[in-house]
Amino acid sequence: MNVLSYLIPISLVLGGIGLIGFIYTVRSNQYDDPEGDSRRILDDQYDKRPKK
């Protein structure tokens, strides 16, 4: 059962990282233009002026 003492925190931390990542993407307006963003990755021009 000792295995639990580190497995549980690890699972929580991993999930938490995902959650924080998601919150970051929402906060930085990354869902404003899903259509456009999915096309932009095919553009070879470096996008050096992203929306603030």
Place this chain on the structure above:
Amino acid sequence: MTATLRPAVSACPACAAAPTAQALADSAGPQTAQIALSLPTIHCSACISKIERGLNAHPLVNSARVNLTLKRATIAAAEEVSAQEMVQLVEGLGYEAHELDAGALNATATGEEGRDLLMRLAVAGFASMNVMLLSVAVWSGAEAATRDLFHWISAAIALPTIAFAGQPFFRNAWAALSNRQLNMDVPITLAILLAVVTSLWETSLSGEHAYFDAALTLTFFLLAGRYLDHRTRAIARSAAEELTALEVPRAIRLTGEREETVMVADLKVGDTILVRPGGRMPVDGEILTGMSELDRSLLTGETLPVVAGPGQAVSAGEVNLTGPLTIRATAVGADTSLHRMADLVAIAESGRSRYTSLADKAAKLYAPGVHILSALSFAGWYLYSGDLRTALNIAAAVLIITCPCALGLAVPAVTTAASGRLFRRGMLVKDATALERLAQVDTVVFDKTGTLTAGTPELTNLDKLPRQAVGIAAALAQGSSHPLAQAILRAARQAGIPAARVEAVTEVPGHGVMGNWQGQEVRLGRAAWAGAQGLRETATFLAVGDAPAVAFIFADRLRDGAAELVETLRQSGKEVYLMSGDTTPAVEELAARLGIRHWLAEALPADKAEHIQALGDKGAKVLMVGDGLNDTAALAAAHVSISPASALDAARVASDIVLLGGDLSPVSAGCDTARAAIRRIRENFRIATIYNIIAVPLAVAGLATPLIAALAMSTSSITVSLNALRLR
């Protein structure tokens, strides 16, 4: 002038103390303006990069960003850059572009609310997955200390999550309770809170059953329903906003000799305003100089333009047709006749708010039932066993199992699917309950001008006219932007009749066009001016020299799909009415052409609203389709209302559904979709009830375990969502 919307660069007080962001923004240019463009034709990554490169290449543009989802471009540029310049630039690249009024685009407010819900949804999802993992371990046989440990960890995750993610429900429930009402959020809140409290108590006593996972999944599913609901409406709302933003409210003010373009909101009483042909009156006023004709169809429904000359009063919303007019403003902003109409709308609307949605009806039945059931099982078990803990546990289990998880999803899942389907057909459903109301419709009332008809006249007696006369008329018509002149040009072009050689073509505003053809004076215009007798129909006259004038007769062109729509509506057993402010012969003719038996002509705005009210009082569920200012009160008074995208802003605001595109035929398909959607919603309610019928006896008998609760909840929610998807 550009639309100057300067966003606050940084909103936090700390940033104000460290003025780097502000300084950076200022250094980008002394004055920056935000320009928004609508780009309806963009569709690929090449479009994005081409337009962005083109715009960024402009020396005064700081940054330009294209949003493909919204089909919009946002440009930050120096103050002196005008939106017209940007539109021309994009059109030069080969794309259609229209300026958007940045003031009318407040999508950020709805975006903020959606983001807030999404954030809570994500947190609830994260927490429920983790707690579910721990719960699975408990269900599969964790014992004693391990089980307690798992329960405590679950509690540590669940408590803060529920405090954060459950807030929308808590707030709504509190609002309802403080109004002494019950809504769906009251049992939800009670179930979540009771589940958390009993689970904590059980955990502290090393009990076997904890419902942390149930409380969390419940929050998660319900938030998903809320988010779907919100997003559906946000999409429709932002599309409707874009329609409004496309009409940038500007006017040309004359100060001394100078012309300046100002926002309509900045006009004051007494200002002198220039309205060019084709322009719309921005305010109420009085004509100072100029002769012209005014198209008042959006205000009154009349198709015939009226002559306008100095001294005459004009109302905001009228369209100037032939000559430039200068007017002195007598009423601006909220005092204009356009805005006074809003009062009528407000009165009419108070009637509609009485409609209770299906979800509310379900809640009214459901909420007291659940509370009573739960209270009874608590009382029963307390009397039977004398143990408060058991009784409370069972009461909580009853609440959780009956909890309206599926009910919460039943409506939004269906409306999302249905609204999405209607959106693809060009109907924007703006109101949450519009679909339900549309499904009940048994009477349809149409406005004439601009709704059933396209508002553009069509020449009807071309084959009876001499070719030469048409040629001369076409030549004269080229000198005018009057709708009748344009109609002659179109007809001549379609018939392949070339324009004759007419010299010295001049437009006499308010009368017509004159010119010189083979040494004779030719005139095209009003009856009296061309020396002819007026006719009952819409007509214009051509006089060649001293010969008797030839009449060109017009009829309003039917909108695409109008005839088919009236036919299908009648076939499906609905009563069809026509109500118009236009003259009796014009209305009678159209009613006969479409086979509409009930019609009303020369109706004032209040008449229309009254008639609709009367129909409603007789028990009819009226769908009003209209576009003009004279329809707004009727639109608001009807059970449900639709306006085409070409309608005045006020009419679009008053209606529940906006029809994009020029075709009317989606309306009948919309009614069918709405009825199908309501069938699905009712089915969903039945599915949810069946789950409850199976699970509730178990809960009341004290046999429910957290595992059963979780299974019942998830399966019912998933079934309901899948059922909604069948609508596609």
